[in-house]
Amino acid sequence: MLSKADAEAVRAQNRRLVIDHFRHQPVSTRRRMSAVTGLSLSAASSIASDLVRVGILSESEPVDRQRSRGRPEVGLHLRGAAASVAVLKISVGEIAVSLADYQGQVLAALRRDVDLSALSADAFVALARSVLSDGLETLSPQHGPLRQVVATVQGVTDGAERRIIWSPILKPRGIDLATPLEALTGARVRVLNDCGVMPERFRWGNEIGSPDFAVLFIGFGVGMGLRLSGRTFRGAQSSAVEFGHLNHIPGGDLCRCGNRGCIEAYAGDYAIWRAAKGASPSLFEKRVPDAAMKDLADAAREGETAAVLAFERAGEAIGYGLGRLFTLMDPLPVVFIGSGAEAMDLLEVSIRRAIKASAIDGIGADTPFVVMSDVDKVTLEASTTLALAALDEAFSTAASGPVEEAAE
Amino acid sequence: MLSKADAEAVRAQNRRLVIDHFRHQPVSTRRRMSAVTGLSLSAASSIASDLVRVGILSESEPVDRQRSRGRPEVGLHLRGAAASVAVLKISVGEIAVSLADYQGQVLAALRRDVDLSALSADAFVALARSVLSDGLETLSPQHGPLRQVVATVQGVTDGAERRIIWSPILKPRGIDLATPLEALTGARVRVLNDCGVMPERFRWGNEIGSPDFAVLFIGFGVGMGLRLSGRTFRGAQSSAVEFGHLNHIPGGDLCRCGNRGCIEAYAGDYAIWRAAKGASPSLFEKRVPDAAMKDLADAAREGETAAVLAFERAGEAIGYGLGRLFTLMDPLPVVFIGSGAEAMDLLEVSIRRAIKASAIDGIGADTPFVVMSDVDKVTLEASTTLALAALDEAFSTAASGPVEEAAE
DNA sequence: GAGACTTATTCCAAGCCTCGGAAAAAATCG
DNA sequence: CGATTTTTTCCGAGGCTTGGAATAAGTCTC
Known part of the structure; x- marks a missing residue:
């Protein structure tokens, strides 16, 4: 309006x-x-x-x-001391916290190994509070007041950015994480899908050279973040852009989400492993170690048929997904990241071939691909950027002095 | 920026x-x-x-x-006489023109039956000029000056809204239609995909009750227009949202666009007919008459197996497409329109079942459906609204009197 | 070392725009 | 015909940007 x-x-x-x-x-x-x-x-x-x-x-x-x-x-x-922000990255085996000042300087970072798989909602929230709390201890008075917290998690979060609607790494559903963390910190807390925030990493640079692009994470799961016309896309009701669960083949392979035929069921670590080794579907209860995936990729590079085919199948699923995406919203440059991106040499050909087969006129088959490494770093930087951007907005509209008044 | x-x-x-x-x-x-x-x-x-x-x-x-x-x-x-707008609807057998004043009152409407299939680019442009020209003759001096023209066509148009990149109803590609029409009229001309503008029809009303919704055309082809957060979505490089050519099944049925497995190849008139009657693929060279489709639907309603299955297959393709769309951008209310929408009683069950199978958690399977009739009217009204909205924008930013100066 | 020369900031009057309240306009009611 | 009511217009105040003048703070030249 x-x-x-x-x-x-x-x-x-x-x-x-x-x-x-x-x-x-x-x-x-x-x-x-x-x-x-x-x-x-x-x-x-x-x-x-x-x-x-x-x-x-x-x-x-x-x-x-x-x-x-x-x-x-x-x-x-x-002025760095104008405020500070915290980001919380909740992932499979660990919770990481990073603090930054208003200038973007990282003030502290810590991580704690955790097993979230069996936790109740309350226990999970308590754990998140405790880790964040540990991080905040490192803040000294010379630092600015904490104003924004961004928590990211794999899975679906709600449009209000407060709840984890569903996450593959948590048993309980619909966990309100924002309210307890706001109570703890007194700062505004936003809860978001981890892949969804990734495009923020490129908000202030021009590395991609386009106001529209996609960031595609391939690893234990498959996720995407979209930036369209210079805005990070978010659905109205949820974090949306569930690329990993975009249906690839009706009635196809079984996915962690319970549906059949999702892209992740072909291109996630567990799916590639399953295809190459013939392992049982229950495999996706636990992560395939990065080292094992590396070995599998090496086997494929040496021409082992089952491995080659598994990676080709993965590339095809990703390519069809991209082709479908491009059909709906035009071709975009794609940034690949995650352990799967390490195997781009094995995936690229089949990805591009599949885009060609699925997009009108094969448009987008030659779209630029960028491969980045260090997902964890990118995610933390992206979240920090998002938090700082929210602060910028708050400071812009604040009628009077937002930080401290003239006299000092 | x-x-x-x-x-x-x-x-x-x-x-x-x-x-x-x-x-x-x-x-x-x-x-x-x-x-x-x-x-x-x-x-x-x-x-x-x-x-x-x-x-x-x-x-x-x-x-x-x-x-x-x-x-x-x-x-x-x-003030109606502040300006006038023209819209040009180019479709399979005809070109229609409609003129409206600034208040939205329709001033004139005419249509001419044409066969575009064999025309060269120049001949097509000349024809479009001639039809538009006929329409403009009906404008009298008491009407405001023509300021905006919107031309819609089935197919892909460019992001600058000037060219027809590709249309199934035209042989030549990349036709610049805006430049010659601007030369003819002196008004700003925009060339757009017909389905893409449909959401504009609801810009100023609240019939849908949501700032996000999709308009899905099912007929001789399958097309979609999206409205997201109160803005009609357009791709950066083209009209985009080629829902009809969103891949449904890799390597599936042959589509008019040359690819295999597009939704249209299952849910377009010709595809339903082909599935029910076993007709040859070349069928899609010409339109299936609306009456024939109606008979086929009646046959299905009376339980004729081949017909029932053909409609079910169509519904499944549409449903998977919607499920995929919802996976990427959250569930949306859907407005169905076009001859295929007349058969919603045959399609709805399989559409909803397919959404359930393809969207995470089956989310969106219960999204509201609205069925509308009279596509032609809706398209013309939508284009008119778009043209008027552009005028509104121009009148808002014009520093001084945009129409005529004080003295009158 | 003093005055000339340069370049970055600040100061100031003018022009718009919105706002709130007072004044004016245009009907009806008694 | 005057009182009352409701809509519009008028007017001064205050905030913001602007262009140009004035000021500040160095370097360069003689």
């Missing part, structure tokens, strides 16, 4: 613009900011001074001391 | 708000408008008077003459 605009909205929008500039240009000056944003020098200066006053920006020595003549420019950058 | 805001942007935004109000409330007053939009009485009044001055709004007698006391309210409504 449209909403009315007034002078306050103008200021908010321009503050947003300025803060966003510092996400792209960590150290800048009033003058440069004016040029980049298109704001007049006066407006840019006024907003900058305002933000310094309320503690969102800091002034510092300029970096660029090449130009000799003239009054030296005053360096400006986001 | 974010853009800076200033006083002008504020005015533009609030004008947009006011114009939009009149789309929902065709006859209103300054006071009511102020209440609904949230603008102060002064601002609302100022904008309204402004719009009257430049000829976008007209004043008239109030409708509601119940309330007796007090100064009578001045009725306000969009």
Whole structure:
């Protein structure tokens, strides 16, 4: 719905613009900011001074001391101590926490090995609280107040970003994680699907070179995050984009989710293993070790037929899925990540062949693929970026000083 | 990308708000408008008077003459003569044109039977020009200037909304239709996929009761339009949402598009006919008459096995497609339209069963279905709405009088 | 070392826009 | 015909951006 605009909205929008500039240009000056944003020098200066006053920006020595003549420019950058954010990554064997300041500097990181498989909802929440709590202990008063927490988990989360509707790594369903963590921290907490946030990792860079792209995780499961027209896609009611459970073949192989024919049932670690080794379906109760998958990939590289076929089948499932996605929303560059992405040499040909077979005119069969490593790092960075972006938004619209008032 | 805001942007935004109000409330007053939009009485009044001055709004007698006391309210409504729009619907056997004024009143409508199948690009463009030209003859000077043209066609159009990339009803590919029509009319021309615009039909009403929904056309082909978070979805490079060519079964039945296994190859008229009658694949060179499909449906209703199975197969393909769509972007209410929608009694059970089998947890199997009739009317209304919405946008941002200047 | 020269910021008056409240307009009621 | 009621318009205040003038803070030149 449209909403009315007034002078306050103008200021908010321009503050947003300025803060966003510092996400792209960590150290800048009033003058440069004016040029980049298109704001007049006066407006840019006024907003900058305002933000310094309320503690969102800091002034510092300029970096660029090449130009000799003239009054030296005053360096400006986001003030780390303006606030801090926490991200919580809940995955199969562990819970990881990472803290960052407003500038994006990582303040602390820790992880705890846990077995979530048998926990009740309450026990799980208590465990999450405890791990997050441990992380917060490392925050000292010199750090800014914790303002945002982002928790990610494999599975489906709700559209309000508060509950875990369903996760393959948890027995109970519909767990409200946001409320107890908000009670613990006093900060805003958002609960999201882990793959869904991944595109955020590229929010402020231009690594992909397109405002539209997909991030495809292939590992113990298969998941996707979409960025469309520069916005990370989320469904209205849930985290959506359940690419791993996009049906590949009606009535096909059995998937962890209980349905038949999901992409994951062909391309997840357990599915590739199952296809190559003829293991029983109950295999997906536990993870296939990364090392075992590596060995399997090596076997395929050496030409072992069953292994080769298993990877080809996986590539075909992924390719048909991408072809279907492209049919619905045009071809996108795809970032591959996760242990499965390590085997891209075994998958790429069949992926592209399947896209060709399933998309109109074979469109998208030549879309750019990017392979990235270190999923854990990418996920944590993505969550941190999302948390910081939410803070930016809050700081933009806050009528008065959002952090601390003038007198200090 | 974010853009800076200033006083002008504020005015533009609030004008947009006011114009939009009149789309929902065709006859209103300054006071009511102020209440609904949230603008102060002064601002609302100022904008309204402004719009009257430049000829976008007209004043008239109030409708509601119940309330007796007090100064009578001045009725306000969009001024039809502010501009006019044309829509061009290019389909298998005919080209239809419809003209409407800025208020949405239809000024004229005509159709011409044509055979497009053998035409060259130039001949096709000449024909389209000629039909549109005939339509424009009916415009008299008392009507506002033609400002927007929307042409719809079955097939894929480009993201810039100028070209027909590929259409099953035309031999040549990549036809630039916008440029010649702009030369003819002097108005902005947009070329779009016919099904893609359908959701526009519901832009200003609340018939669906949700900002997210899908319109699914089932007939000689299968097509879809999506509305997500109150915006009609379009791909970055093309019209996208080629639901009919979403792959249903890898390597499955042959489709008109040349691929195998598309939904259309199971659920299009020709596919149902083919399945029931065992006709040759080349059948899809020409349309199955609506009457023949009706007879087939009646046969199925009377229990003729081949017919029943053909419709069930169609429903299954559609249901799997919807399940896949819902897996990617959450369940949506679906509006069914087209000759295939007449057979919903034969399709619904298998559609819902297939959704259940293909979406996680069967989510969306109970999503609301709405059946509408008269595709042609809906398409023309949808295109008209889209054209008017573009005009609204242009009138909102125009700094000064967009139609005619004060003196008149 | 002082004045000229440069470049970055800040200050200021002008122009828009919205807002709230007062004033004006246009009917009906008694 | 005056009082009352309800809708609009008018007016001053306050916030924001803008362009240009003024100020600040260095380097360069002689």
